[in-house]
Amino acid sequence: MTEQLKGNLEQIDIEKLVSLLLKAKHSGCLVIKSGQKEGRIYFKQGKLCAAQTKNKRGYNALLEIFLFKEGEFAFDPNVHLEVVHFKEETLTLLQKVEQDLSIVSNLDQKITLVPAERPVSLAPKEWMVIALTHRGLNLSQIVQMANIELGELIPIMKRLKNEGLIELIKVGKAEEAVEKKEKEKEKGKIVPPLFWKALRTELAAIIGPIAEAVIEDEIEELEESKESFPYHKAPILVEKISQEIEDPHERITFQKHMLEVLKKL
Secondary structure, three states, X not given: OOOOEEEEOOOOOHHHHHHHHHHOOOOXXXXXXXXXXXXXXXXXXXXXXXXXEOOOEOHHHHHHHHOOOOOEEEEEOOOOOOOOOOOXXXXXXXXXXXXXXXXXOOOOOEEEEOOOOOOOOOOHHHHHHHHHHOOOOEHHHHHHHXXXXXXXXXXXXXXXXXXXXXXXXXXXXXXXXXXXXXXXHHOOOEOXXXXXXXXXXXXXXXXXXXXXXXXXXXXXXXXXXXXHOEHHHHHHHHHHHHOOOOOHHHHHHHHHHHHHHHHHO
């Protein structure tokens, strides 16, 4: 194969494209450009040996590339990479990708919380997902509201499931209709005084009298005000404020207490 293979993902999806190149036992580099994103998958004699995007290398890059749904591709047999990212067999690797992609294959799914049997330290975006879950949002809505990409959501969901904190549930059409009406009612809903009182009390117990100033700063950063603070941004505010708490144990306690408050709003 001396000429580049080129095409569009509208003609063939990435899974089939990679499968064809593997079956033909090609060596070279598959470049996929999707909007502002670009990914590269390297092949050597019909095996996957490496993958990279702008900010990722190895498996996480491969997973991100497999999430590309549109764009153009080109396979160049003359481009190679000496570094090997994948030690496992290609079949095993692709099965792992398929399993991880299944987590976000249905974005209409919802998350249900499972009572934690032990304290768990959460990363900022993991806390964000947990905090938004209490509102009954589906995965698509959580991705938009938390401003995270599907590639980021997959490891978050895997860890939360492995820690026994969440389960995924499917949503029926009847339930979706009821939720749509409820969401319409929530438009324009603002945070009640109870929330501000609990937030100030919990934070002050940890960082002292500067709590009010920290809260005001974070509200200003979100370009909102206490008087008209949107209900749907309350979890985001709590997550941002929790990052001001240095001690991890105190941060977990604050997050846990505020999550209980958010559930009652």
